[in-house]
Amino acid sequence: MKAGIYFVCLCVLSNIIVVSAILDVIVGAVAYITDRLFQKDDLLEPFDYERLKTDLKDSLYGQHIASEVVLKAVSGFMTDKHPSKPLVLSFHGSTGVGKNHVSNIIARNIFTKGENSEHVHVFISEHHFPLKEQVETYKFQLKQWIRGNVSSFPRSMFIFDVMDKMNPGLIDAIKPFLDHYSHVDGVSYREAIFIFLSNAGESVIEKVVLDSWRDGEKREQLQMNSRDMETKIFKDVFNANSSGFWHSTLIDAHLIDHFIPFLPLEYRHVRQCVLAEMAALNITANDGFVDRVAQNLPYFPPEEKILSVKGCKTVKQKLLVHI
Numbered sequence: 107m108k109a110g111i112y113f114v115c116l117c118v119l120s121n122i123i124v125v126s127a128i129l130d131v132i133v134g135a136v137a138y139i140t141d142r143l144f145q146k147d148d149l150l151e152p153f154d155y156e157r158l159k160t161d162l163k164d165s166l167y168g169q170h171i172a173s174e175v176v177l178k179a180v181s182g183f184m185t186d187k188h189p190s191k192p193l194v195l196s197f198h199g200s201t202g203v204g205k206n207h208v209s210n211i212i213a214r215n216i217f218t219k220g221e222n223s224e225h226v227h228v229f230i231s232e233h234h235f236p237l238k239e240q241v242e243t244y245k246f247q248l249k250q251w252i253r254g255n256v257s258s259f260p261r262s263m264f265i266f267d268v269m270d271k272m273n274p275g276l277i278d279a280i281k282p283f284l285d286h287y288s289h290v291d292g293v294s295y296r297e298a299i300f301i302f303l304s305n306a307g308e309s310v311i312e313k314v315v316l317d318s319w320r321d322g323e324k325r326e327q328l329q330m331n332s333r334d335m336e337t338k339i340f341k342d343v344f345n346a347n348s349s350g351f352w353h354s355t356l357i358d359a360h361l362i363d364h365f366i367p368f369l370p371l372e373y374r375h376v377r378q379c380v381l382a383e384m385a386a387l388n389i390t391a392n393d394g395f396v397d398r399v400a401q402n403l404p405y406f407p408p409e410e411k412i413l414s415v416k417g418c419k420t421v422k423q424k425l426l427v428h429i
């Protein structure tokens with residue numbers, strides 16, 4: 107009788123083992139297939155100059171300098187079969203003027219999955235590298251991360267946000283990847299893209315825009331080197347103690363291809379942002395409504411009130427409370 111019970115138990119147990127082994131195999135196979143499909147989707151877009159141009163024209167407001175430089179720099183790099191170094195861009199400007207927005211535009215013109223591609227890596231200084239005393243560990247991890255990703259996918263994109271708060275030592279650590287070396291420890295970084303975002307230089311840019319406005323010039327006449335803007339940004343970033351670029355060898359070694367100014371936005375650009383958000387949310391309304399939302403944001407300087415303090419940053423929130 108006892109032997110019979112043992113036998114039944116053994117049969118049940120062996121059945122469970124067999125079933126769970128089969129389940130394991132099925133789960134593994136499903137994971138493998140989804141992974142392959144997922145990776146298959148996460149491809150490079152065939153680079154199309156006209157598409158990037160139209161995208162910048164349609165979805166970026168009030169940034170004619172950034173638009174032109176980004177278009178030239180990105181298309182030149184993407185169509186160069188043998189780049190001598192990775193593309194390194196540094197975006198500067200006040201809050202809500204489109205720095206992250208442009209990184210996303212670049213990403214969606216390079217990767218099928220755009221900013222959601224697993225080949226687009228975003229580092230936010232205060233979030234990923236918060237502790238000063240851990241800088242050596244961060245350096246090691248960051249180098250390993252970049253190396254690992256570029257070796258498996260050379261056209262990887264790395265975005266460093268809030269660069270002005272980043273430990274300078276950490277930035278210097280990635281210097282070899284940005285240089286003209288054909289290989290660093292057996293890996294070539296020449297197809298990779300590095301973008302640094304920061305508010306550093308914002309006061310220089312604001313002053314140039316205000317001076318030019320007060321002199322009666324058209325905003326669109328401003329160029330990268332108007333009123334020495336690029337040099338002033340460069341000096342401001344280099345000399346500011348709070349800046350992550352401070353005394354950084356990235357600047358010493360001229361590894362940044364372009365310092366790109368993002369201008370503070372005017373009322374008319376904020377209006378465009380309101381209209382874009384309304385379209386995205388499928389809201390239709392009259393001009394009066396658009397003006398009410400745009401007027402609800404603060405503008406400076408106090409006398410003229412021509413530039414938006416927060417750019418387009420809180421447009422969506424303002425819009426939602428006005429519906």
Ligand SMILES: Nc1ncnc2c1ncn2[C@@H]1O[C@H](COP(=O)(O)OP(=O)(O)OP(=O)(O)O)[C@@H](O)[C@H]1O
Pocket residue numbers: 165166167168169199200201202203204205206207208304305371379417418419
């Ligand atoms: N120039 C612009 N053209 C079109 N939309 C814009 C522009 N600037 C900002 N926006 C809109 O406002 C949102 C916030 O802008 P974004 O995150 O790019 O600002 P930022 O310059 O990175 O600011 P911060 O310095 O605070 O990080 C964007 O997602 C976009 O919808």
Ligand SMILES: [Mg+2]
Pocket residue numbers: 205206267303
């Ligand atoms: Mg930002």
